[in-house]
Each structure stands twice: as C-alpha cells, then as structure tokens.
Amino acid sequence: MRQRSLVILTSVLTTGALTLTACGSRDSGSKSDSGSTTLTIGVDAPLSGENSTTGLGIQYGVQIAVDDANKNNWVPGVKFKVKALDDKAQPATGQSNATAFTGDSSVVGAVGPLNSGVALSMQKVFASANMVEISPSNTDPSLTQGKNWATTKTRPYKTYFRTATTDALQGGFAADYAFNGLKKKKAYVVDDKQTYGAGLAGIFNSGFKKLGGTIAGTDHVNTGDTDFSSLVTKIKNSGADLVYYGGQYDESEKITKQLKAAGVKIPLFGGDGMYATTYIQTAGKAAEGDLATSVGVPVDTLPAAKAFVSTYKAKGYKGDYGAYGGYSYDAASAIIKAVKAVKDANDGKLPDSNDLRSKVVDAVQKSDFEGITGKVTFDQYGDTGNKQLTVYQVTNGAWKAVKTGTFTG
Amino acid sequence: MSGIGPVESVDSPEIDGSCDVIGGDSPRLTDHWHTLPQRTRRAVLTAGTVTAVAVGAVLLPPFHDGRQDEPTPPVPWPANITEWRYTGLAQTTDTPTTTGFFRFAVTVESGPPVAIRVIGAAFDGLTAQAVPDPSFTVRTGATRRVTVEISVSDCSGLPLNADLAFLDVTLRNTRAIQHHSFIFGSAYSNDLSQLLHRACGTTKARPGPRPSGSAGSQNVDRN
Numbered sequence: 001m002r003q004r005s006l007v008i009l010t011s012v013l014t015t016g017a018l019t020l021t022a023c024g025s026r027d028s029g030s031k032s033d034s035g036s037t038t039l040t041i042g043v044d045a046p047l048s049g050e051n052s053t054t055g056l057g058i059q060y061g062v063q064i065a066v067d068d069a070n071k072n073n074w075v076p077g078v079k080f081k082v083k084a085l086d087d088k089a090q091p092a093t094g095q096s097n098a099t100a101f102t103g104d105s106s107v108v109g110a111v112g113p114l115n116s117g118v119a120l121s122m123q124k125v126f127a128s129a130n131m132v133e134i135s136p137s138n139t140d141p142s143l144t145q146g147k148n149w150a151t152t153k154t155r156p157y158k159t160y161f162r163t164a165t166t167d168a169l170q171g172g173f174a175a176d177y178a179f180n181g182l183k184k185k186k187a188y189v190v191d192d193k194q195t196y197g198a199g200l201a202g203i204f205n206s207g208f209k210k211l212g213g214t215i216a217g218t219d220h221v222n223t224g225d226t227d228f229s230s231l232v233t234k235i236k237n238s239g240a241d242l243v244y245y246g247g248q249y250d251e252s253e254k255i256t257k258q259l260k261a262a263g264v265k266i267p268l269f270g271g272d273g274m275y276a277t278t279y280i281q282t283a284g285k286a287a288e289g290d291l292a293t294s295v296g297v298p299v300d301t302l303p304a305a306k307a308f309v310s311t312y313k314a315k316g317y318k319g320d321y322g323a324y325g326g327y328s329y330d331a332a333s334a335i336i337k338a339v340k341a342v343k344d345a346n347d348g349k350l351p352d353s354n355d356l357r358s359k360v361v362d363a364v365q366k367s368d369f370e371g372i373t374g375k376v377t378f379d380q381y382g383d384t385g386n387k388q389l390t391v392y393q394v395t396n397g398a399w400k401a402v403k404t405g406t407f408t409g
Numbered sequence: 410m411s412g413i414g415p416v417e418s419v420d421s422p423e424i425d426g427s428c429d430v431i432g433g434d435s436p437r438l439t440d441h442w443h444t445l446p447q448r449t450r451r452a453v454l455t456a457g458t459v460t461a462v463a464v465g466a467v468l469l470p471p472f473h474d475g476r477q478d479e480p481t482p483p484v485p486w487p488a489n490i491t492e493w494r495y496t497g498l499a500q501t502t503d504t505p506t507t508t509g510f511f512r513f514a515v516t517v518e519s520g521p522p523v524a525i526r527v528i529g530a531a532f533d534g535l536t537a538q539a540v541p542d543p544s545f546t547v548r549t550g551a552t553r554r555v556t557v558e559i560s561v562s563d564c565s566g567l568p569l570n571a572d573l574a575f576l577d578v579t580l581r582n583t584r585a586i587q588h589h590s591f592i593f594g595s596a597y598s599n600d601l602s603q604l605l606h607r608a609c610g611t612t613k614a615r616p617g618p619r620p621s622g623s624a625g626s627q628n629v630d631r632n
Contacts, residue, residue, distance in 0.1 A: 169573070169592065172572065172573040172592075173573075173590075173592070176531060176573070176575065176590075180531055180532060180533070207572070207573070210568055210570070210572055211568060212566060212567075212568060297486075297488060297489060301486040301488070301489060301585075302486075302489065303483040303485060306483075374489060388488075388489075403588065403590065404488050404587065404588075404589050404590070405575065405589065405590035405591070405592055406488070406492075406493075406589065406590070406591055406592065407592040407594075408492065408493055408494060408495070408591055408592065408593055408594070
C-alpha cells in the first residue's frame with residue numbers, strides 16, 4: 001500500500017516537473033525526454049596540424065567545465081554539450097566555424113579561438129548574431145582595445161571577451177626580464193608575420209629598447225617553415241645575446257634546435273605561443289635555458305585547479321592543458337554561469353534563442369566568480385580582470401616558473 | 410541457480426576448529442562465556458553497552474546534520490591572494506632630489522597572514538624599501554597602507570621614462586616564499602618618471618620618447 005502511494009506521488013511530481021520545465025524552455029536548445037533543455041557551447045581551436053597541442057588543451061578544458069556543470073547541476077533544468085570545430089589555425093576556417101555556430105540555435109556561446117589572427121576573422125560574425133565569444137588565449141591588444149590601443153582604446157565588439165591578458169603586458173614583462181633579470185643587452189627579434197607573433201615581437205622590441213637594450217637585428221619567418229639556416233647565420237653574425245621570437249612553438253622548437261646545433265648558445269625567448277610541452281619534447285636538450293612568458297600564474301600554484309588537472313590526466317585527454325586549459329575552463333564557466341543568471345532573472349525560464357544569446361552577452365560582462373585560475377571578471381573592453389603573468393625557463397627538461405607578476409594598473 | 414553458496418560446506422571435515430587458534434591452546438573467551446550464569450551474562454552485556462556508548466560519545470566527532478566535514482582548503486600561494494594598489498605620492502618635505510616616497514594599499518584576500526618585503530623597483534640603478542619598517546605583515550581581510558622609499562643610486566642604466574613600472578617584492582606565508590612583481594599603471598609610471606627626471610635629467614641618463622603631454626601637466630613625459 002505504502003509502495004503504491006509512493007508510485008502515485010512520484011508520478012504526480014514527475015508530471016508536474018516536466019510540465020513546468022516544458023513551459024520554461026521554448027526555442028532555446030533542444031529538449032530531452034526528461035524535460036531538461038540542452039544548450040551547446042561551441043569550441044573553435046586548431047584541433048589538427050600546427051598548434052593542435054594547445055588547441056586540444058582548449059577543447060578538453062571546456063569539456064571538463066561542461067561535465068562539471070552537468071554533474072553538479074549548475075543550471076537546474078539545463079544540460080550543456082560541447083561542439084568542437086577545427087579551425088586549423090586558419091582565419092577563413094575560423095570564420096566558417098563561427099558562421100556554423102551562429103547558425104545552430106542550440107549554441108549559446110563559444111570558447112576560442114587560440115590564434116589572434118583567427119579571432120580577427122570571427123569577431124564580426126559573432127557580433128552580428130549577438131553571441132558571446134570568449135577566448136582563453138588571444139593576446140593581441142587590438143582585439144579588445146581597437147587598432148589604436150596604444151593611444152586611444154576603443155572596444156570594437158561587445159560580444160568578444162578573453163580570459164587571457166594581453167601582449168601589451170606580456171611583451172613588456174618579457175622585455176623587463178630579458179634586460180633586468182637576464183642582463184641581456186642585445187636582442188635579435190624574429191616573428192612569424194602573424195597577427196599574434198608580429199604584434200608580440202613588436203611590443204618586446206620597443207619595450208627592450210626603452211629599457212636601454214639594443215636590437216641586433218630583426219627578421220621574419222613563415223609558418224610551416226622547417227629550414228632556418230639563413231636565419232641562424234644572421235643571428236650568429238649579429239652578436240646578439242638573446243633571440244626573441246614572436247610566434248608559435250611549431251617553428252621556434254626548430255629554430256632553437258638549429259641555432260644550438262650551429263654553436264649559437266644563446267637563449268631563445270618567446271611568448272605564450274611557445275609555452276608547450278611539445279616545444280621541449282621536440283627541441284630536446286637544445287631547449288635547455290630557453291624562456292617563455294605565459295598568461296596567468298603556474299597552474300600548480302592554484303589550489304582550485306588541482307581537480308581540473310587530475311581530471312584531465314585521468315581522462316587521458318590529448319593536448320596540453322598547461323597554457324590555456326584552466327582559462328578555457330573558466331571561459332566556459334563564465335558562459336554557463338551567465339545562462340544561469342539569465343534564467344534566474346527571467347523567473348526561472350530560458351528566453352528564446354536570440355534573446356538568450358543577447359542576454360548572455362550582458363551577463364558575461366557582469367561575471368564575478370572564483371574560477372580555477374582566480375577571480376573571473378571582465379573590464380569595459382572585455383579584457384580579463386586577472387592580469388597575472390609568469391616567466392618560465394626550461395630547466396632540466398621541464399618548464400619552470402622563474403618570475404611571476406601581477407598588473408594592477 | 411545463480412546464487413552463490415559457501416565455498417566449503419559448514420560441516421566440511423576440513424573445518425575442525427583448529428584453524429583459527431593461533432599462538433596457544435588455552436580455552437578461548439567464548440568457551441568461558443558459555444559457562445557463566447545467564448544473569449551474569451546479561452549484566453556484563455548491559456555494562457558493556459553503556460561503556461561503549463559513553464566512550465563513543467567522547468571520542469566520535471560531533472554530528473553535523475548528516476553532512477560530512479568538508480576537507481580543509483589548502484593554504485593559497487601568497488602571490489595569488491595579495492593585491493597592491495598605488496595610491497599616490499606621499500606628502501614630504503625636504504626630500505632629496507634622488508628620492509621619492511610612494512604610497513600603496515596592500516590587501517590580503519584569504520589564507521594566513523602574508524609577510525612582505527620590498528626588494529627592488531625593476532632597475533639596478535634604483536633601490537626600494539618600505540618605510541619605516543622594511544618588512545611588514547598583512548592579515549587576511551585587512552588593507553595596510555604602505556609607504557615605499559625609492560632612491561636613485563645610479564643614473565647610467567636608467568631610462569628617464571618608466572613604462573610598465575614594477576615593484577619587486579617577496580611574499581611569504583605558511584605555504585611558500587615567492588618573488589613577485591607588481592606592475593602598476595600610468596599614475597605610478599608618471600610619478601616614478603618624475604623622480605627619474607629630477608634625479609637624472611641633467612646627467613647622461615638615456616632620454617625616453619618625445620613628450621606628448623602639455624607643459625606642466627602630470628603626463629608631460631608620457632605617450
């Protein structure tokens with residue numbers, strides 16, 4: 001008898017819950033049999049070919065955030081799933097992916113891309129659809145502060161945010177460490193002609209000169225190049241005591257190897273695009289003593305990131321979480337928490353798809369929570385409020401933090 | 410027939426009572442127990458129960474509404490919880506032209522207190538220390554106002570215009586000792602640049618970029 005009553009009570013409650021949930025979710029996402037709505041978080045990153053080690057770190061960083069949200073019911077009545085598209089580090093492919101995301105009514109926002117040059121081609125597409133885009137890794141200042149960021153900051157798109165800090169800080173931080181920390185006075189500056197690489201190299205160049213250093217020479221390489229013998233000769237003849245490289249690990253790991261093989265025993269210093277385990281694995285002993293700045297502080301100093309790292313390892317995910325995994329987790333979390341804020345402010349119901357996207361943009365702007373990389377907030381330009389930087393050096397075959405800094409201006 | 414029965418039957422000839430006696434052949438406690446009168450056995454059981462409850466009440470942790478105690482969060486690294494904010498130049502009189510006093514607000518957000526020492530201001534030609542106490546401690550939730558004395562000791566390696574100016578500190582709590590740089594915005598850079606101009610402007614210090622501010626403005630030397 002008691003069992004029968006329970007069955008009836010459960011049926012009534014379930015029916016009621018399903019009815020309420022169905023009323024609350026109109027056109028946003030897709031509804032499952034259990035009545036919950038499923039929203040999609042897009043991920044755009046290079047998932048194959050060049051840069052894919054860090055690109056996969058972004059994809060799985062988002063996946064872990066989505067799994068946590070679903071498991072812990074961050075947004076009651078709403079489940080999330082990941083839709084990851086490979087941009088192959090190509091701006092045109094990134095733009096196509098952005099169009100695919102905005103055309104899918106279940107996508108509420110996107111995390112990515114990895115490359116600043118790809119981001120430039122995607123921003124407008126997301127802005128047209130009023131959909132939020134949060135990059136965990138773009139560092140080109142112009143993406144948030146406009147082309148004239150050095151003199152007059154103007155935000156180009158209100159839908160674009162990032163959880164990584166900018167090259168304006170990273171390049172200056174590297175220049176200071178090279179000049180004051182390493183006591184290097186003569187740098188040879190090389191870039192890969194890409195938006196990120198050329199921008200970062202330019203900022204290092206001017207910062208190093210301002211500090212009193214001299215630039216022994218500058219040169220450019222192409223992404224995909226493998227033979228850097230002429231560059232090595234130029235560097236050798238310049239008498240430089242440091243090489244600064246603006247670009248990704250795919251080229252710099254070969255440059256340092258060929259440089260050291262030619263007997264040029266000077267460190268190669270790069271930005272966050274070089275901060276990857278692959279760099280050390282490929283360059284081998286030639287990488288010893290090389291340096292890279294990266295956004296944020298070392299993940300192992302962040303207690304909240306501990307569970308993330310162990311989950312990443314336990315799941316056996318490919319790629320490298322070290323540079324951007326935590327920032328990808330926080331980027332996805334910002335979108336998920338924004339969905340919750342919108343739902344809560346709308347009497348517990350999700351607005352229709354277009355309205356939801358627009359309101360999520362506004363809610364992301366107001367983000368203020370403890371992420372796994374620290375406090376997650378965004379300023380008036382969409383830049384992260386967490387402006388920490390670290391200089392890493394290859395020591396005994398591993399990246400070791402040698403200096404940390406926080407921008408508080 | 411999917412049930413799992415005993416591997417050996419209870420009356421198996423191999424279960425002869427000898428296998429669980431280890432270290433002696435004297436009668437076991439259970440053998441004595443069965444020889445006691447029923448009244449005595451009841452009294453012993455009651456006394457044992459009361460004793461067990463009393464001991465349990467003393468030794469077991471208090472009950473929290475069925476929830477388990479959450480694990481204590483690890484002590485955060487000091488650089489992740491310490492904030493510095495530049496608040497402006499200190500009002501001073503009779504300050505040497507080679508010295509400036511800069512004021513900061515230092516806050517520790519969580520965790521144990523953080524002991525702090527200012528160790529430098531980015532350039533070898535500058536010395537920096539907190540005054541009057543070179544080392545100080547900031548407790549969680551508290552904001553401490555700090556004055557840092559920066560002196561120019563050698564103009565030869567200094568740029569006149571300090572862009573992205575740093576303050577180098579050591580931060581120490583029960584978790585770690587960290588060397589950390591705090592990078593301040595334009596207000597601090599401008600004030601530090603004024604000191605550099607005052608101290609090195611007439612010497613052979615390297616000039617910075619061409620001034621873009623109006624004459625006499627605070628931003629006179631800043632792009």
